[in-house]
Amino acid sequence: MKNSLRATFKRGSIAGVATAGAAALLLTGCGAAPTASSTATATASDYTGCIVSDSGGFDDQSFNQSSYEGLKKAEKDLGIKVNQAESKTNNDFEPNLRAMVTAGCDLTVTVGFLLGDATKAQAEANPNSHFAIVDYGYDPAVANVKPIIYDTAQAAFLAGYAAAGTTKTGTVGTFGGIKLPTVTIFMDGFVDGVKYYNEKKSKDVKVLGWDKAKQDGSFTGDFEKQDKGKQLTQNFLDQGADIVMPVAGPVGKGAGAALKEAKAAGKDVKLIWVDSDGFLTAPEYKDLMLTSVMKQMGEAVENVVKEDKDGKFNNTPYVGTLANDGVQLAPFHDMDSKVPAELKTELDQIKKDIADGTLKVESAASPKV
Known part of the structure; x- marks a missing residue:
């Protein structure tokens, strides 16, 4: 800095x-x-x-x-x-x-x-x-x-669907920094996106780190200590996750570090960033970056x-919102070739459905407007 x-x-x-x-x-x-x-x-x-x-x-x-x-x-x-x-x-x-x-x-x-x-x-x-x-x-x-x-739940829903559609192990994970509405809103949307994929495809992709119904899950307790994020991510990897979405500010770098080590060991793992386009703002992890849940x-x-x-x-x-482009799913960038064309088409349609109200994405933390 x-x-x-x-x-x-x-x-x-x-x-x-x-x-x-x-x-x-x-x-x-x-x-x-x-x-x-x-x-x-x-x-x-x-x-x-x-x-x-x-x-x-x-x-x-x-x-x-x-x-x-x-x-x-x-x-x-x-x-x-x-x-x-x-x-x-x-x-x-x-x-x-x-x-x-x-x-x-x-x-x-x-x-x-x-x-x-x-x-x-x-x-x-x-x-x-x-x-x-x-x-x-x-x-x-x-x-x-x-x-x-x-x-943010709207764009996180797309990320969850994308994660479910690209996981090789059938298990993905998410964790937060501090348990705040502005953190759990991402996790709610992500879990619902995976659930929607499972319903549409008759799959059983599992999400580690967040139970939407109980509003309980994995948190590091702060937005600073990257070692905590690294340990949580390693725990997810040990349980079979191959895609992780940290919602924890700088603690997300800890997730990136754990995934880099896993990739170096031969594992096919991916990272989903939040707030900004991590491919651009966190380039040290761009070779892991599937996409990002962006707030403009x-x-x-x-x-x-x-x-x-x-x-x-x-x-x-x-x-x-998705309708006014205030939230978005970032491009897949270098991962684009690993995302099936059919999945991209489905994501485009889901985005339209959410934007026009056909598909409702709900979170206890969403702004009530």
């Missing part, structure tokens, strides 16, 4: 640990997908857009990084100034947010479910400042906070900044 991305603010000691609960995603409305901007601003702007990461950091090769890249693209396209604060622990959230307010940020983007409480506290304490938060919604709404959230965070962040800069801020949640 380059030093230029590190926070330049002294971190305080006030705790900003957010509470977890599915109620945070119970929203009553959603905004249309923001309109992309392709026109660069030639002159410097007085507008300052800022961002605060969770403890995964801006180089997590996942949702922090994607959100940060969206703000940096806004800097280039719109001519704005940017500022950032990288959180090392949950205790950094509120001090970093206060630092952004003190620095005169027009809009501060906070990244991750765990920043929900800290963002609300600072927004209510600074009603003239605008905020946006990725992966968290408020009920009731907070006047000066715009949620950027995703019905960069585009959403840039366009929320643009709307705010243009005086069009509102607190109506933006909800990314």
